[in-house]
Amino acid sequence: MDYFDVNLDLTEEDLALKAAANQFAREVIRPTAKALDEMTPEEVIADGSPLFDFLRKSYELGYHKMLLPEAVGGMGLTPLQTHVLMEEMGYGSFGLAVQLAVCSFVPYTAAFTGNEELIKEFTVPYCECTDGSLRSCWGGTEPDHGSDNIGMGEDFFTQPIRTNCVAKRDGDDWVINGQKAAWVSGGTISTHCQLHIQTDPDMGFAGFSIFLIPMDLPGCSKGKPLNKIGQRDLNQGELFFEDVRVSDKYRIIGPDMYPMMEDGILALANAWMATWATGLARAAYEEALTYCKERVQGGRVLAEHYSIKQRIFEMFSRVETCRALSRAAINLNMRIAPGFAEYSMAAKTTATRLCLENASDAIQLLGGNGLSKEYLPEKLFRDARATLIEDGNNEILARRGGHMLFESYPRPRDTIPFIPG
Numbered sequence: 001m002d003y004f005d006v007n008l009d010l011t012e013e014d015l016a017l018k019a020a021a022n023q024f025a026r027e028v029i030r031p032t033a034k035a036l037d038e039m040t041p042e043e044v045i046a047d048g049s050p051l052f053d054f055l056r057k058s059y060e061l062g063y064h065k066m067l068l069p070e071a072v073g074g075m076g077l078t079p080l081q082t083h084v085l086m087e088e089m090g091y092g093s094f095g096l097a098v099q100l101a102v103c104s105f106v107p108y109t110a111a112f113t114g115n116e117e118l119i120k121e122f123t124v125p126y127c128e129c130t131d132g133s134l135r136s137c138w139g140g141t142e143p144d145h146g147s148d149n150i151g152m153g154e155d156f157f158t159q160p161i162r163t164n165c166v167a168k169r170d171g172d173d174w175v176i177n178g179q180k181a182a183w184v185s186g187g188t189i190s191t192h193c194q195l196h197i198q199t200d201p202d203m204g205f206a207g208f209s210i211f212l213i214p215m216d217l218p219g220c221s222k223g224k225p226l227n228k229i230g231q232r233d234l235n236q237g238e239l240f241f242e243d244v245r246v247s248d249k250y251r252i253i254g255p256d257m258y259p260m261m262e263d264g265i266l267a268l269a270n271a272w273m274a275t276w277a278t279g280l281a282r283a284a285y286e287e288a289l290t291y292c293k294e295r296v297q298g299g300r301v302l303a304e305h306y307s308i309k310q311r312i313f314e315m316f317s318r319v320e321t322c323r324a325l326s327r328a329a330i331n332l333n334m335r336i337a338p339g340f341a342e343y344s345m346a347a348k349t350t351a352t353r354l355c356l357e358n359a360s361d362a363i364q365l366l367g368g369n370g371l372s373k374e375y376l377p378e379k380l381f382r383d384a385r386a387t388l389i390e391d392g393n394n395e396i397l398a399r400r401g402g403h404m405l406f407e408s409y410p411r412p413r414d415t416i417p418f419i420p421g
């Protein structure tokens with residue numbers, strides 16, 4: 001590990017965490033991701049797949065609880081440590097970094113509520129889990145509604161509309177029917193789902209609630225895994241709900257708080273996306289740097305040709321830009337409250353674009369070899385391409401970020417005390 005970190009305040013503990021995560025990224029994440037990338041989506045989640053070895057090793061080391069506070073059994077990382085660890089995960093592989101993080105969604109959100117009963121049911125067993133068998137997913141996107149879901153501030157957001165998946169009140173319970181899109185990360189292997197679902201069609205997309213759903217409830221089922229260009233190590237698939245009955249205690253947020261909660265979730269998730277993108281941008285930079293020190297053309301190594309130095313420097317600058325923006329977004333949203341979404345969106349939209357540029361430049365610097373599966377850049381390029389759509393299309397995030405700069409409305413940072421971290 002020789003990529004310098006400009007933060008001179010990193011403690012011995014921070015540096016040890018970083019070194020261990022870097023070793024894990026190189027020795028466990030990279031080889032697993034390469035193997036999964038070459039499999040069919042069905043093979044990725046079949047018994048005996050390297051995916052489950054990866055999860056078990058991650059859980060044994062406690063990486064599955066990196067977002068959770070110490071009070072509930074989590075790692076209790078500082079914002080800086082969270083950034084450092086996440087960057088290394090993204091450096092290993094963007095797809096597996098996402099897979100590992102989504103595993104913690106339900107326990108994380110349960111911890112966020114402060115509700116002892118939910119923490120006991122969802123968070124504590126997860127933090128104690130060492131075999132990778134408890135895994136969450138986030139079900140937001142629907143077959144007919146992708147960007148719609150995060151279109152807060154758009155004129156259509158509050159118009160009456162019926163979505164693909166709805167929950168209706170029935171006595172003390174809720175009954176869920178419908179489906180979520182094939183884009184649910186880790187949905188195919190999930191045991192729990194953080195389900196964002198409409199409970200008030202009259203309020204359109206603003207009429208959503210958040211439920212924490214054990215996926216072994218009667219009526220829950222899963223579709224076949226999605227086949228896609230990049231992040232093939234991140235398995236995705238539809239979720240189906242047929243008359244799934246859940247107690248009201250599993251509804252943790254109703255429409256009154258939903259827009260604000262969505263704001264907070266995007267503030268965190270986009271900051272994480274930007275951090276994994278930093279890791280990917282760095283991986284591409286390092287691949288190009290190493291290659292240029294070895295490949296001889298015109299009688300000397302590429303690095304000794306002046307324009308190559310310039311191109312490598314451009315890649316280095318992108319890594320530093322990604323890191324500065326993502327670290328600031330994580331710091332802001334973890335230290336104060338998860339409600340500075342515009343900063344996270346700026347970080348996400350910029351870092352994902354720059355990591356794609358770095359992956360593309362790495363291919364170009366490797367010449368023909370850059371296109372070969374013998375080398376990493378072609379995978380980095382395919383993985384990076386997905387990041388511009390993942391967790392919100394960049395254009396829609398920019399529009400929503402723009403609304404935030406012009407309009408004032410209640411923000412989570414004003415009202416919600418932030419516990420995790």
Ligand SMILES: Cc1cc2nc3c(=O)[nH]c(=O)nc-3n(C[C@H](O)[C@H](O)[C@H](O)COP(=O)(O)OP(=O)(O)OC[C@H]3O[C@@H](n4cnc5c(N)ncnc54)[C@H](O)[C@@H]3O)c2cc1C
Pocket residue numbers: 102137138139140141142145146147148151154183184185186231386387389390391392393394395396
């Ligand atoms: C790798 C990956 C992982 C993902 N993980 C999850 C997950 O875990 N859980 C989950 O629920 N979802 C997940 N998603 C889904 C993701 O959040 C959606 O794909 C994303 O929000 C975009 O929705 P869409 O694909 O339906 O595109 P659409 O919304 O159909 O957009 C298509 C195009 O139209 C543009 N567009 C859309 N609306 C407007 C508008 N109002 N004005 C102008 N232009 C517009 C968009 O910018 C885009 O270019 C994931 C996606 C990817 C790629």
